[in-house]
Amino acid sequence: MxxxxxxxxxxxxxxxxxxxxxxxxxxxxxxxxxxxxxxxxxxxxxxxxxxxxxxxxxxxxxxxxxxxxxxxxxxxxxxxxRSATVVAGARGLTSFTEEMRALGVSVGSLVLERARVPASTLVAAALEIDEGEEVFLIRRLRIGNDAPVGIQNAHLRADRVPGLFDEELAEGSLYLHLKRRFGIEPVEATELYRVGAVPAEEAKLLGVPEGSPGFIVERVTVDARGPFEFTSSIMRGDRYEIRSTLRL
Missing domain, CATH: 1.10.10.10 (Winged helix-like DNA-binding domain superfamily/Winged helix DNA-binding domain)
Incomplete structure (x- = not known):
């Protein structure tokens, strides 16, 4: 006590x-x-x-x-x-940054990797492009209230964001940057959640033991022209929750 x-x-x-x-x-x-x-x-x-x-x-x-x-x-x-847990309730089409700020959580981000990579089968199907076509990968450690919350791997269609890596990306909302720089405004997103074990590399970054339970999240975001982003994320199971109210 x-x-x-x-x-x-x-x-x-x-x-x-x-x-x-x-x-x-x-x-x-x-x-x-x-x-x-x-x-x-x-x-x-x-x-x-x-x-x-x-x-x-x-x-x-x-x-x-x-x-x-x-x-x-x-x-x-x-x-x-509780340990510092982010509890997400009813959600709209927002970025991680906007979602956390709406919950009163101080948000941060650390860019782990920026690269041009060939689209895998999964990424190509989500973005409606050919397998092997170049996409931009932005890998970030997402932070809430000064503690790691998750790792997000955003794959963006290269033809929709030309010159993206020619400039320094801000630590804030990627969606806000895409809107200002390329006129891309999300109108819809589909998310899939499942529970899985956190791999060794991600566990080290998130500060949890290897194999700890976490949320594996896949998200496809579209604008008026179609899908422009596929994001795969691993969120700490002890720091991120989704709570919904169901009514008849």
Whole structure:
């Protein structure tokens, strides 16, 4: 069990709901490092005493923080601070950079490789070109909240992005660069997710043991003229989640 600072009463005179104040107070202790990743936070009754609120208020706050990926509950054990996990909910057609910023995650990128390569059978079929035709490969380590999240290998049709490697690529959104430089605006993308083991080379870059579970993601992105990008990614299974709400 983690140590805690003295109790702090929330301000009932503020228009902000008590559950939101409680949520913010708990988040503050996590972000300050008082309750570090993987540590167990105090039980509900102790949180009630610390924050000066009812059990219902505490449960509301904990439920929200769990939905945001900050906490995890283990039946019979208690509630624990999660490692820095990116939880993606309902998603639109956005780049990784835009998606992470929308989730409040500080995003970074490290270009591992830029090369002209022949299209494999898989890449050629996705981009609707001949096998062996030249494509541009951009391999990047994607970072969220200063920790590795995944590795993305973007294959771009060379005929759609002439001169791409003649200039320095910014660390931000590739889609934004493609729009400004080549007038390419994505209109649709198809993604396939499956679970697989992280290979040795990628495991070293992601900071996980070889064979750790991860998301293997394939994405084909098209604009008004057709497919221009095929991206294959390996995302850390302990740092990236997708959460969906299903309704009738």
């Amino acid at each position: 983690t140590k805690t600072t003295p109790a702090v009463d929330l301000d009932r005179r503020r228009p902000e709901p008590l559950w939101h104040q409680a949520e913010r107070a708990i988040r503050s202790r996590i972000e300050s490092g008082e309750w570090p990743p993987a540590s167990q936070i105090p039980a509900e009754d102790r949180l009630c005493d610390l924050l000066g609120v009812s059990r219902i208020t505490v449960r509301h706050a904990l439920k929200n923080l769990e939905a945001q990926g900050l906490l995890r509950r283990e039946h019979g054990r208690g509630t624990f601070v």
